[in-house]
Amino acid sequence: MSVPLYQAKAEMFRTLGHPVRIRVLELLQAGPRPVRDLLSEIDVEPSNLSQQLAVLRRTGVVVSFRDGGLVMYALSTPDVADLLAAGRRILGAVLSDRDGLLAELKAHSAADQ
Amino acid sequence: MSVPLYQAKAEMFRTLGHPVRIRVLELLQAGPRPVRDLLSEIDVEPSNLSQQLAVLRRTGVVVSFRDGGLVMYALSTPDVADLLAAGRRILGAVLSDRDGLLAELKAHSAADQ
DNA sequence: ACACGAATTGAAGACTTCTGCAATTCGGCA
DNA sequence: TGCCGAATTGCAGAAGTCTTCAATTCGTGT
Known part of the structure; x- marks a missing residue:
């Protein structure tokens, strides 16, 4: 397996490594949305x-x-969606005996789909 | 859903956003391995x-x-493993009509599991 | 053609991550 | 105890990312 392929994989995951970008992807799971709507839900300039959004577009997700x-x-x-779901599961496993984030993860997991 | 939870999710993905760390996780899918082995397979100082490894430990993966x-x-x-598999699928979908990385992804996907 | 709102772009400064070197810790074994 | 290899830590410079501002593009409607 070549080095460039590992870089492509890493870039893919790095793309998700930002709270705003995660949030956008979760909102888009429900279907296409205009920037306007995303703006009203995310609290960011x-x-x-x-x-x-440009980062997400560049990677192609x-x-x-x-x-x-x-603009939609x-x-x-x-x-x-699978990626986000797998991330949630790991977070649950990893946090299972650490801090208080776990309870919150459980409490909201249905609504956050 | 609170802001800290989004940050935890983002941190989780950011942890995977590095070629060496991706490589380590793929190698560990086959079972526990000593640092010695990882070193011989990865070509890094x-x-x-x-x-x-410290980054991966800190996040708890x-x-x-x-x-x-x-040290194992x-x-x-x-x-x-699910997360990595989902990443592979997305990469395949995203690259499907772009550059030459796709062929390589297909050619090696079985061996790289 | 003009004005307006929607969205993007460019650029700069603060901040974080990455890499390699040297120094250190730690356990095992003579 | 003292040595050796295995692995980690601390650190500093280079490289990359994040955030915000102001300026710009782009389409719509008048």
Whole structure:
């Protein structure tokens, strides 16, 4: 297995390694959404959100298109949901006897899908 | 869902966002291995590998223990394998009509499990 | 053509991560 | 006890990421 392939994999995971970007992906699991909506739910500067969306676009995990006066974003593949779900499971396993984040993870896991 | 939980999720993914760390996790999927072995397979300075192992330990995705004269590392939960598999699938989907990395991904996917 | 809101881009400073070197710790064994 | 290899730690410079500001693009509607 070549070094470039490992770098591609690493880049893929690094793309998810930011709270705003995780949040965007979770919101997009429910279907395409305009930037407008993401902005109203995420509490971040518009320019910052745009930067994070650009990171997600560059790696190819989301795509964007225009619909009327709004720009829409969508997951490029539903496989992203599996990745997020696997991340949740590991977080649960890892936190299971550590700090108070676990209770919260459990309490919200259904709503956060 | 609280901000700290998003940060924990992001941290989890960021932990995987490095070629050496990805490589270590893939090697550990086959079972516990001593640092010695990892070093012989990864081509990185010993101190650098130690730093990356420390990152993985801090997040809790791997654990370490001593066995005779060697330090062993192992996955803390088999769920990590799911995460890597999901990453591979997304990479395949994302690269499917881009550059030459796709062919390589396919050619090696069985051996790289 | 013009003005407006929506979204993106560019750039700078603060901050974090990465890498390699030298020094250190730690256990096992003569 | 003293030595040896295995692994880790501390550190400093280089490289990369994050955030915010101001400026810009782009389409829509008048």
